[in-house]
Amino acid sequence: MKKQLLTVLLLAAATLTASAQAMQGSVERIKLHGKSLEGNLEGDSPDRDVSIYLPPGYKKDTQRRFPVVYFLHGFTDNDAQWYGVVKHWINLPQVVDKVFASGQVQEMIIVTPNAYTKTGGSFYSSSVTTGNWEEFVARELVAYMDQHYRTLPNAASRGLAGHSMGGYGTIRIGEKHPEIFSSLYLLSPCCMAPGANRAATPEAVAKIEAVKSLADIEKADFFTKAAFASAAAWSPNPNKAPFYADFPIGTEQPSVQAKWSANATLTTIDQYITNLRQLKGIAFDAGDKDQPIASTIKTLDQILTDYKIPHTYEEYEGDHLNRVGERIEQKMLPFFSKNLTGEKR
Numbered sequence: 001m002k003k004q005l006l007t008v009l010l011l012a013a014a015t016l017t018a019s020a021q022a023m024q025g026s027v028e029r030i031k032l033h034g035k036s037l038e039g040n041l042e043g044d045s046p047d048r049d050v051s052i053y054l055p056p057g058y059k060k061d062t063q064r065r066f067p068v069v070y071f072l073h074g075f076t077d078n079d080a081q082w083y084g085v086v087k088h089w090i091n092l093p094q095v096v097d098k099v100f101a102s103g104q105v106q107e108m109i110i111v112t113p114n115a116y117t118k119t120g121g122s123f124y125s126s127s128v129t130t131g132n133w134e135e136f137v138a139r140e141l142v143a144y145m146d147q148h149y150r151t152l153p154n155a156a157s158r159g160l161a162g163h164s165m166g167g168y169g170t171i172r173i174g175e176k177h178p179e180i181f182s183s184l185y186l187l188s189p190c191c192m193a194p195g196a197n198r199a200a201t202p203e204a205v206a207k208i209e210a211v212k213s214l215a216d217i218e219k220a221d222f223f224t225k226a227a228f229a230s231a232a233a234w235s236p237n238p239n240k241a242p243f244y245a246d247f248p249i250g251t252e253q254p255s256v257q258a259k260w261s262a263n264a265t266l267t268t269i270d271q272y273i274t275n276l277r278q279l280k281g282i283a284f285d286a287g288d289k290d291q292p293i294a295s296t297i298k299t300l301d302q303i304l305t306d307y308k309i310p311h312t313y314e315e316y317e318g319d320h321l322n323r324v325g326e327r328i329e330q331k332m333l334p335f336f337s338k339n340l341t342g343e344k345r
Contacts, residue, residue, distance in 0.1 A: 023101040025055045027083050027093055032113070032144055037131035041244040042118050042214075042232055044130065049114040050141065051079040053093050055100055055107035058150070065150045067157040067340035068109045070137065070181070072166030075121040075190070075226060079114040095325050096333065105337035108159075109149060113141055115169075117232070118214050119243075120225040123191070124162075124169025125233035125263065129244040137169070138177045156280065156341040161185040161332060163324055167284070168192060171265045171300075175272035178279055183339040185332045186284035186297070188320055191230070193296045194261035198227070198248050205249050213242060231256075234263040266299060273307050281339035282311040285327060287318030 030050050037046035057064060071092070073082050081088035092110070100107050115122040117130055126132040146153040160181040162170040167189025174184040190196065207224045211217060217228055231245035235256045238244055248256040261267055269276075276282065282304065286294045294315050301313040312335070316323065 023056050024097050025053050025093060025100065025107075026059065027085075028052045028054065029080070029083070029085065032141065034131065034136040034140055036135035036140060037133070040127075040131035041129045041236070041238060044117045046131065048136070049079055051083040051085070051112045051114075052145075052149070053083065053096060053110040054149075055096075055109065057107050058109070065152050065343045066107060066109045067159070067336070067342055068111060068145060068149075068151050069159040069161055069336050069340075070141065071110050071112045072124060072137070072160070072162030072169045073112055073115065074162070074164030074166050075123075075229065076116070076222065077121075078116040079112040082112055089321055090325050092328070095329050099329050099333045105333050106340075106342045108333075108336060108340065108342075109145070109151065111141065111145055113137065115165075117229065119217055119229040119232050121165050121229050123165055123229060123233040124172060127233050127236040128238055129232040129236040133169075134173050134176070138173050138180050142180060152341065152343060154341075155180055155182045157182075159183040159185065159336045159340050161187065161336075162189070163187040164190045164320065168265065171269075171284075172263075174279070175265070175269060175275055178275045182279055183281040183336060184279060184283070185281075185335055187324055187327060187332065188286045188290055188293050189284060189297065190293055192265045192300065193292065194264045194267055195257075196230070196260070196264060198230075198257065198260065208247060208249060230260065235259040266296070266303070269300075269303060273309070276304070276307075276309050281335060282309065283313070283331070283335050284311070285314040285316060285331065287320065287323060288315050289317075289319040293320070 031047050032050050034046045034048055080086045082092045084091040084093055099105055122130050122133045124133045126134045145151050158181050160170050160174045167186035168191045170184050170186050174181050208227055211220055217225055231247050235246045237246045246256045284297050286297050288294055304311045
């Protein structure tokens with residue numbers, strides 16, 4: 001009798017394990033050569049790691065095609081951290097598995113390129129110093145996914161999202177390419193206002209001037225790294241080794257500040273209103289303690305409201321990191337489930 005009971009319990013445990021596994025997605029990590037990243041002066045490899053989350057149904061139904069969300073990580077982060085390859089403050093596949101297991105949202109593929117550079121991040125911009133990340137994300141990465149995975153290859157089934165630097169990249173790229181992405185979600189997007197990442201104090205300037213090599217950047221604090229990455233992205237200078245960039249300090253300050261301001265998305269947004277009107281959905285949020293980002297998205301909300309562009313805006317109780325997983329689970333994924341076109345079945 002005891003033997004029979006043990007057999008029943010083992011079978012039940014095996015069934016539960018198999019059921020749990022059936023509700024889990026899988027992660028693949030590939031290497032993608034970026035032609036638009038070739039020859040960048042910073043010396044970053046154009047061969048980029050890309051993490052891909054495939055939902056539970058992808059392997060279960062081998063004929064089915066899925067919408068795709070291209071998710072851009074933040075400054076000093078990388079795809080391995082977000083996808084659980086390296087321990088981090090978030091594990092995106094675990095968050096997504098939980099949502100898809102509930103059956104309340106449609107399944108989708110999620111794709112994240114590694115945008116970490118020698119200065120800490122590309123800001124998903126176009127620069128001879130770091131490469132053309134706009135082209136890499138919007139054209140090369142999307143084309144690769146459509147050729148090698150069972151995607152739905154149209155804008156109506158593609159979303160673009162990101163956190164922090166990735167939120168900045170989302171609006172920067174998304175406002176230019178409604179023919180590629182139909183819906184945008186910005187999580188705590190940084191750097192949208194003129195003056196972002198600029199060294200505003202003598203102490204900050206001194207820290208920048210103390211950096212003499214790329215190796216020194218590794219030892220620098222977060223905000224000094226951000227200044228170097230911003231310069232590489234927004235004020236490149238091919239004649240100024242070893243950083244190949246100009247900084248908004250000293251005699252160069254006015255002209256370089258002008259370049260940085262020209263890359264602030266609150267500055268450029270008026271040029272892309274026609275594009276933004278074509279989007280199916282726009283949403284953004286930030287924690288109320290995450291300043292100045294919370295104030296910046298309030299300005300974005302007002303701009304879109306003035307132009308009568310439908311969108312969703314929320315300022316929640318939190319900071320830059322502490323509730324991002326919850327926001328992805330409860331807000332971002334349902335947003336894309338509603339706005340992205342899935343396969344008719």
